[in-house]
Amino acid sequence: MKILICNDDGYQAPGIMALYEALKSIADVEVVAPEQNNSAKSNALTLHSPLYVHPAANGFRYVNGTPADCVHIALTGLLGYRPDLVVSGINNGANMGDDTIYSGTVGAAMEAYLFGIPAIAFSQTEKGWAHIDVAAQRARDLVLQLAPSIEVLAHGVLPTIAPWLLNVNIPNLPNDQIKGVKVARLGRRHAAERVITQTSPRGETMYWIGSAGPAKDDGEGTDFHATKQGFVCITPLQVDLTDHERLPYWAQTAARLTQGQP
Numbered sequence: 001m002k003i004l005i006c007n008d009d010g011y012q013a014p015g016i017m018a019l020y021e022a023l024k025s026i027a028d029v030e031v032v033a034p035e036q037n038n039s040a041k042s043n044a045l046t047l048h049s050p051l052y053v054h055p056a057a058n059g060f061r062y063v064n065g066t067p068a069d070c071v072h073i074a075l076t077g078l079l080g081y082r083p084d085l086v087v088s089g090i091n092n093g094a095n096m097g098d099d100t101i102y103s104g105t106v107g108a109a110m111e112a113y114l115f116g117i118p119a120i121a122f123s124q125t126e127k128g129w130a131h132i133d134v135a136a137q138r139a140r141d142l143v144l145q146l147a148p149s150i151e152v153l154a155h156g157v158l159p160t161i162a163p164w165l166l167n168v169n170i171p172n173l174p175n176d177q178i179k180g181v182k183v184a185r186l187g188r189r190h191a192a193e194r195v196i197t198q199t200s201p202r203g204e205t206m207y208w209i210g211s212a213g214p215a216k217d218d219g220e221g222t223d224f225h226a227t228k229q230g231f232v233c234i235t236p237l238q239v240d241l242t243d244h245e246r247l248p249y250w251a252q253t254a255a256r257l258t259q260g261q262p
């Protein structure tokens, strides 16, 4: 198995180091990751300045770009082969509910998924890297479990098995306190905290984006609930943002516009 690893916290983050160490014994692993912290960069691509790739002393390669840049250039020429799986993380903090829209960790995985490659985004639910080795072992377990599916996909997409995109959140717990693995849908968060303003040394007002809001929809069946109960949570994601349910409603609006009615 050939695995490309990326992240959004930067190539020196403990999370990507732990993920690399855990996966290198079960696969051919390469790391292409951002030089700097690129959290909350979502699927952003850098189109108006060049990207440079540098080798790090440990064999990783780092890029002056976003997580999606790293995966994009890796898949479109840098690697010279097509990886069987792309994994992203392990992120410093949760990517649950609405976080997935902003997450650079998810963005890197999604970039691979858009290229038809199965992909997994891994995050720890709390910042600070506590029990990162446990999270890395849990990531390795999941990749091993999915190996047959990855193998089939590597030989071409079948009508019954399409590439998948998984969002995985792992509680920062000792191994024996993790209850198991659950599949759950994304919850929702409240609106973000207020913007924070400060005055610069030159008297200008500076604005800091506030923290993400606390969980709002965190009932049973959500990622927030599963991880709070001590489970590793897997949420399968899709990319289609269409509001399918309300297509008929908007079709009526379109019909009225077509007929020239107000």
Ligand code: MN
Pocket: 008, 009, 038, 039, 040, 091, 092, 104, 105
């Ligand atoms: Mn991050």
